[in-house]
Each structure stands twice: as C-alpha cells, then as structure tokens.
Amino acid sequence: MKQLHFITTHEDHRVALLAALAITIHIIESAFPTPLPGIKPGLANVITLFCFIRYGWKTALQVSLLRVVISSLILGSFLSPTFLLSLSGALLSLLSLLLVQWPFRHHLKYQPSAIGYALIASISHISGQFLVAWYFFIPHPGLFKLLPIFITFAVLLGLVSGIITQFLVEPYKALPE
Amino acid sequence: MPIKILPARLLFVGLLTLLISCQKTPVAQVYQQQLFAFGTLIDISIVTKNSQQAQDAISEISSEFDRLHTQWHPWQGGELALVNQQLPALKAIAISNELAELIKQSQTLSQQSEGLFDPAIGKLIRLWQFDQLEKDNFQFHLPSPKAIQSIVDSKPEMANLKLFKNAANRSFLQSDNPSVILDFGAFAKGVAIEKMLTILKAHHIDNALINAGGDLKVTGSKNQHPWRIGIKNPQNAQDPSQPAILAAIQLNSGEALFTSGDYERFFIANGRHYHHIIDPRNGYPGQGVRAVTILDTDAGRADAAATAIFLAGPKKAMNIARKMGVTHLLLIDSDNHIYLSPAMAKRLELLTENSTSIFSTHD
Amino acid sequence: MTNAPGNGTIHFKGTDIIILLLAVLLCVWLYFSLWFGQAIGKADTLIVQIDDQSPTEYSLKNDRLLKFNGRIGTSLIEIKQGKARFIHSSCRNQFCVFHGWLTTPGDTTACLPNRISITLKGYASEYDALAGER
Incomplete structure (x- = not known):
C-alpha cells in the first residue's frame, strides 16, 4: 500500500495563519462583557474582510468557517445556539459581500473599498444572527423592536472595522499576492 | 497516494456544513389544523418535526371528539x-x-x-x-x-x-328524582380535552395546544417558550372600538384556561339578552357577570368551575373557587369591573384600563 | 482612484459613500417602520375554512365580499379596512353574524351549521391562541 502523505500549499499555510489570528481575536473578544446581548465589536470580521479583499471569497469562506467552528469548540459552544448565531452571521455576511462585489467584478474602479465592504458585512452579519435568533429561539414579535438598535450599532461598528481593515489592506496594495 | 490538501479541506468544510444542517435543529414546525367537532371549532397546534406524526394524532383526536360528542350528547x-x-x-x-x-x-x-x-x-x-x-x-x-x-x-x-x-x-x-336529565354542556369539553392530551402523549407529542372554541389546554411549550395566550375582552364583542384583548398570560405545561361568558352565545327576545349559562337555583340565565376565566391543571375542573363561579358572582366567587380547589380566577362583572384572585393577579398581564380589584384571600 | 491614500488617512470611495448613505437610510426606515409603524402584530390575512377542505387565504388589504357555499346554504363574508366579518349566513341562530368584526390575529368565528370558519392571521402575531367565548 502506498504511503499517505499530504502536500500543503502556500495557500494552506496562509489560511491556517489567518484562521489562527481570527480565532485568537474571536476568543479574546468573547471574554469582554457586551452592552447588549448580541452586540460585539466584531473585530474577528476584520480578518474575514481582509481575506475577502486581498485573496477572494474562497479564502475568506475557509477562514471564517474555521474561525466559527474552532472558536466554538474552544469556548465549548459547538452546535449550541451561540454557535448557530455565529455561523449564520458569518455565512450571510460573506454571501452579501459576494453579491455586492458581483456587479463590479469587471469594474475594479467602482468596487467599494474596505469601508463599504465592512458596512455590508456588519449589517448582514447582524441581520443573519437576528433572523436566526428570532426564527429559532425567540419567536416573539417584540424582538423586532430591537432590530433598529442592532442595525445602528452594526453601521457604527462596521465603519470602525472598515477603517481598521483599510489600514491593514493598504500596505499590501503594492505587493503581489 | 498523495492528497492535495486544498480539496481535502473544502471537503472537510463541506462535510461539516452538511453535519450541521443534518443536526437536529432546535426548532420544529408548528403544525396547525382546524376541526369542526364537538359542536364547536377546534384549533389544534402541534410542535413537531414530523408532520405525519401530527396528522396521525389529529385524525385520532378528530374521531375521538366525534365519538364523545355522540356518546355524551344529551338527547x-x-x-x-x-x-x-x-x-x-x-x-x-x-x-x-x-x-x-x-x-x-x-x-x-x-x-x-x-x-x-x-x-x-x-x-x-x-x-x-x-x-x-x-x-x-x-x-x-x-x-x-x-x-x-x-x-x-x-x-x-x-x-x-x-x-x-x-x-x-x-x-x-x-x-331517585324523575326530573333529573343529564346535560354535560358545562363539563364535557373539559373532560374531552383531557382525553385528547392523553392521545397526544400516546403519539409522543410533547408540545401542543388544543383550543376548543376558546377553551384550551397546553402541553409543553412552543420552541422552548411558554405558550402565550390572549384573553378576549368581552366589551369588544359589542363595541369594536374597545381593545380586543383583555389580558395576556403565559401557560406552563399542563395548564388549561376555560371561560364562561354571556357575550357570544345568546338570544335576544323582547329586547333582552338570554345567554346559555342557566342558574339551577332559579332556572334563568345568571345575572351580574359577563365572564369568568379559570386557569387550572385539570381542564374538566376548570370547565365546571368557570360555570359555577359565573353563577356565584363576585361576592361568593373566592369561596366557591376554594371549595372546588381552584386558585386562579378572573371575573368581569356586568359593569366591566375586573376581579382577580391573588394567584391570577400574579400571572396575568392586564392590557386594558378597566377598574380592577384583587380578591382578598379571606373572602 | 486618482489620489491614492497615504499612510494614516481614511479614504472613502464614491461607492463607499453610497453604501453608507443606504445603510443610514435603512436605519431610519427601520426606526420608522418598527417603532412607529403598526405592521407587527396586526392581522393581514383572512383564512377561510369550509368543511374539511384545506383552508384558503385572502389578503385583508383589499376590501371585498366573499361568498361561499357550505352545508346548508351560502355565507357572505366581508373584508373591510383590515377587518372581516360574516354579514350573512344561512343559519338560523346567526351567532356568526352577531359576532361582528374580527380585528385581531387569532380571532376566529364560525357558522357551525354551515361549517364555514373565518380566522384572522397576522405577521408575527403576539399570541399563540385566544381564549374566551366564541
């Protein structure tokens, strides 16, 4: 029988490194108290955004899934409601990023910068979480009264993470992949 | 055999996603059906992941309601x-x-x-x-x-x-009295609902609500949240500008809510209302009360107590309730004043501005 | 991208500004529709069930008269300004007509002899069931 051996590519290393970074941020962030349940700075999303802008959606998807799954394993929330919320937010935000990028795929000039993408990601992230929370866990219409507050925070925090991402991305602009 | 790791990783992620979507989701659908049975309209809500299971239970419930309706019909x-x-x-x-x-x-x-x-x-x-x-x-x-x-x-x-x-x-x-004729109109529905819950249990349904013409009993919860019930406002029946809902209440598993009221089933003759709750003491429809709602774990007792306390009136209400073993009662008199037992006052969320008093425990 | 961003400056592109504007608009719209609007918890659909047939839904947005044939005759149902009622039914006791307007999600009434029931349904209704005489 032939020996089984893996070939790891440069890209694999990159995904591993970025995922490790995202997981670290995610876990540190989860240790801080939040003003409103469900509202977090979402700095781990900066890494996802960075991946998306710099390397494309496939890398971003892998990094963000790895982050969601591994962080939840470490925090002991795997397959719990928290995990499902985290996963739905991450998936919806990536999907929205793709949808926004699609019309501009041949017009790089008009593509949003990190800030625009961050706003999209953060609003869709919280909307995804909200819908899952409402549908699965708290199917009470009163929850919708909180939605405007959540979205307001999403816009503010999206701006912040967008600016951070922009600082992260700019130095790489000149470099090849 | 060399395996390139990129497809392997995508496979891992794919499998994981599949695993998660196959995982028992915390939510089951609420399966609802309306039946014309037992001389009323019956709404059944069943929380289940398996609609076949719900359908089987509902068809058994439907034929059981029909059987009891026939067996217990007075004539x-x-x-x-x-x-x-x-x-x-x-x-x-x-x-x-x-x-x-x-x-x-x-x-x-x-x-x-x-x-x-x-x-x-x-x-x-x-x-x-x-x-x-x-x-x-x-x-x-x-x-x-x-x-x-x-x-x-x-x-x-x-x-x-x-x-x-x-x-x-x-x-x-x-x-030993030739004048005795049995009519379980104020009791049969409660007993029947208890039987329906036994049927649900036999079908391994743990979360359900059976509402038979506004009298209901719940079991379990709705997706980890207690069943939330609105109690209709009798005033709304005559004056649609009045709020439709008098109060909200969340029911724990096994609790029933039964109402006797004068505001839906009545006739008008010579300009007077004649409703269906007959007082055995004088043979006429009871006076002075618009509605009584009882919360109890036994639907049969709740049904009987709603009728008895409607006829007892506010003065004797607590006395009769205590004798019947009922602790949670809501009474609205013909001036739309609300009376609550202390236990009911703790559970109920009143939504109207009606004047309200709480029965003292020593009445 | 005429002027490339220098170090330490925040750079907004036109597309970013459009996205930001849309996001702010979304916020404002949500506040208005969810805090000051009345959409949630209001009835928006009428469900009509005839005998054991599967129920039919009608929007409450359009005022109209609905005529159905049941066991003993016809029933006439009116939809008006988000409410619904029986305005005629072939039964003698006329409880369905006396019931008057249905206004709240979960509200239901029936012409039992004619085996026709009407029930209001609302988006994200606050109650799982309504208790009380019907």
Whole structure:
C-alpha cells in the first residue's frame, strides 16, 4: 500500500495563519462583557474582510468557517445556539459581500473599498444572527423592536472595522499576492 | 497516494456544513389544523418535526371528539341520550365505565360548587333550547315562567343519582328524582380535552395546544417558550372600538384556561339578552357577570368551575373557587369591573384600563 | 482612484459613500417602520375554512365580499379596512353574524351549521391562541 502523505500549499499555510489570528481575536473578544446581548465589536470580521479583499471569497469562506467552528469548540459552544448565531452571521455576511462585489467584478474602479465592504458585512452579519435568533429561539414579535438598535450599532461598528481593515489592506496594495 | 490538501479541506468544510444542517435543529414546525367537532371549532397546534406524526394524532383526536360528542350528547343518538330516556323510570341502568367516571367526577364537583355547577338540570337546558344551537332549523322561543318554576321546584340535582357496580365490575346508574336529565354542556369539553392530551402523549407529542372554541389546554411549550395566550375582552364583542384583548398570560405545561361568558352565545327576545349559562337555583340565565376565566391543571375542573363561579358572582366567587380547589380566577362583572384572585393577579398581564380589584384571600 | 491614500488617512470611495448613505437610510426606515409603524402584530390575512377542505387565504388589504357555499346554504363574508366579518349566513341562530368584526390575529368565528370558519392571521402575531367565548 502506498504511503499517505499530504502536500500543503502556500495557500494552506496562509489560511491556517489567518484562521489562527481570527480565532485568537474571536476568543479574546468573547471574554469582554457586551452592552447588549448580541452586540460585539466584531473585530474577528476584520480578518474575514481582509481575506475577502486581498485573496477572494474562497479564502475568506475557509477562514471564517474555521474561525466559527474552532472558536466554538474552544469556548465549548459547538452546535449550541451561540454557535448557530455565529455561523449564520458569518455565512450571510460573506454571501452579501459576494453579491455586492458581483456587479463590479469587471469594474475594479467602482468596487467599494474596505469601508463599504465592512458596512455590508456588519449589517448582514447582524441581520443573519437576528433572523436566526428570532426564527429559532425567540419567536416573539417584540424582538423586532430591537432590530433598529442592532442595525445602528452594526453601521457604527462596521465603519470602525472598515477603517481598521483599510489600514491593514493598504500596505499590501503594492505587493503581489 | 498523495492528497492535495486544498480539496481535502473544502471537503472537510463541506462535510461539516452538511453535519450541521443534518443536526437536529432546535426548532420544529408548528403544525396547525382546524376541526369542526364537538359542536364547536377546534384549533389544534402541534410542535413537531414530523408532520405525519401530527396528522396521525389529529385524525385520532378528530374521531375521538366525534365519538364523545355522540356518546355524551344529551338527547341525540349516543349512550347519554339512551340513559336520559331511561332515567325518569328510576330503575337501575347499565352504563359504560367511561360514562360512570364522567358522572362520578361531576357529582364531586357539583357538591363542591354547592350545586351551582349541576349537570342534572338537563330539563332546564332543554327548555331553554341551549342544547340545540347546532341545529340549522332552530328557532328560539322564550320558555314559560311556569314551566321553568315547575322544574326548579322539583329540585333535580346530581345527588339524586346513585352509581354502583355489580360483581362483574359493570357500572349502573339509578335516579331517585324523575326530573333529573343529564346535560354535560358545562363539563364535557373539559373532560374531552383531557382525553385528547392523553392521545397526544400516546403519539409522543410533547408540545401542543388544543383550543376548543376558546377553551384550551397546553402541553409543553412552543420552541422552548411558554405558550402565550390572549384573553378576549368581552366589551369588544359589542363595541369594536374597545381593545380586543383583555389580558395576556403565559401557560406552563399542563395548564388549561376555560371561560364562561354571556357575550357570544345568546338570544335576544323582547329586547333582552338570554345567554346559555342557566342558574339551577332559579332556572334563568345568571345575572351580574359577563365572564369568568379559570386557569387550572385539570381542564374538566376548570370547565365546571368557570360555570359555577359565573353563577356565584363576585361576592361568593373566592369561596366557591376554594371549595372546588381552584386558585386562579378572573371575573368581569356586568359593569366591566375586573376581579382577580391573588394567584391570577400574579400571572396575568392586564392590557386594558378597566377598574380592577384583587380578591382578598379571606373572602 | 486618482489620489491614492497615504499612510494614516481614511479614504472613502464614491461607492463607499453610497453604501453608507443606504445603510443610514435603512436605519431610519427601520426606526420608522418598527417603532412607529403598526405592521407587527396586526392581522393581514383572512383564512377561510369550509368543511374539511384545506383552508384558503385572502389578503385583508383589499376590501371585498366573499361568498361561499357550505352545508346548508351560502355565507357572505366581508373584508373591510383590515377587518372581516360574516354579514350573512344561512343559519338560523346567526351567532356568526352577531359576532361582528374580527380585528385581531387569532380571532376566529364560525357558522357551525354551515361549517364555514373565518380566522384572522397576522405577521408575527403576539399570541399563540385566544381564549374566551366564541
């Protein structure tokens, strides 16, 4: 029988490194108290955004899934409601990023910068979480009264993470992949 | 065999996603169905992941409601109708153990309610024609005061009935008052709902709500949240500008909510309202109360108590409730003043501006 | 991308500004529709069930008269300004007509002799069931 051996590519290393970074941020962030349940700075999303802008959606998807799954394993929330919320937010935000990028795929000039993408990601992230929370866990219409507050925070925090991402991305602009 | 890791990783992620989507999601669908049965409209909500399971349970419930409706109808076709034909002869009648159980329970409740709940007044109900509401050729006519008085004077009551068993464990019933006719209109629905919950349990359904014409019982919860019920505002029936919902309440598993009210089933004759809750003491529809809602774990007791406390009125309400073992009651009098038992006041979220008082525990 | 961003400056592109504007608009719209609007918890659909047939839904947005044939005859149902009621039914006791307007999600009434029931349904209704005489 032939020996089984893996070939790891440069890209694999990159995904591993970025995922490790995202997981670290995610876990540190989860240790801080939040003003409103469900509202977090979402700095781990900066890494996802960075991946998306710099390397494309496939890398971003892998990094963000790895982050969601591994962080939840470490925090002991795997397959719990928290995990499902985290996963739905991450998936919806990536999907929205793709949808926004699609019309501009041949017009790089008009593509949003990190800030625009961050706003999209953060609003869709919280909307995804909200819908899952409402549908699965708290199917009470009163929850919708909180939605405007959540979205307001999403816009503010999206701006912040967008600016951070922009600082992260700019130095790489000149470099090849 | 070399494996390139990129596809392997995508495979891992794909499998994981698949695993998560196959994982028992915390949510099951609420399966709802409406039935015309038991002389009313029955809404059944079942929380399940398996709609076939719900359908099987509902079809069994539907035929069980039909069976009980026939068996317990006071004069149409079933066992009770046969018993009612034979009762005035004052001879021992062989009856099913199911009917014997119904009679036994209502004897206890009737005694506890000081006769305010009394299924032995079937003759009065018949005279008022409130057992004929379903008939399509029905026409209301006011009974003569003489006829009412003669039935009231003959004092039909559950205590006139004797239940016994023979050596073969067969149940028998005997009356010592020719005027006793049984009508379980104020009790059968509660007992039937209890039976339906047993059926649900047999189908391994743990989370459900059965609402039979505004009287309901729940089991379990709705996706980890207690069932949330709105209690209708009697004032809204006449004046749509009044709020439709009087109060909100969350029910724990196994709790029933039963209401007796004068605001939906009534007739107007000579400019007066005649509703369907007949007072055994004078033979006329009870006065002074618009509605009574009882919360209890036993739907049968809740049903009987709602009728008894409606007739007791606010002054005697707590006294009768205590005797019947009921702690949670809401009463609205004809001036739309709300009375609550202390236990009910803790559970209820009132949504109207009506004047409200809480019964003292020493009434 | 005429002027490339220098170090330490925040750079907004035109597309970013459009996205930001849309996001702010979304916020404002949500506040208005969810805090000051009345959409949630209001009835928006009428469900009509005839005998054991599967129920039919009608929007409450359009005022209209609906006529159905049941066991004993016809029933006439009116939809008006988000409410619904029986205005005629072939039964003698006329409980369905006396019931008057249905206004709240979960509110239901029926012409039992004709085996026709009407029930209001609302988006994200606050109650799982309504208790009380019907």
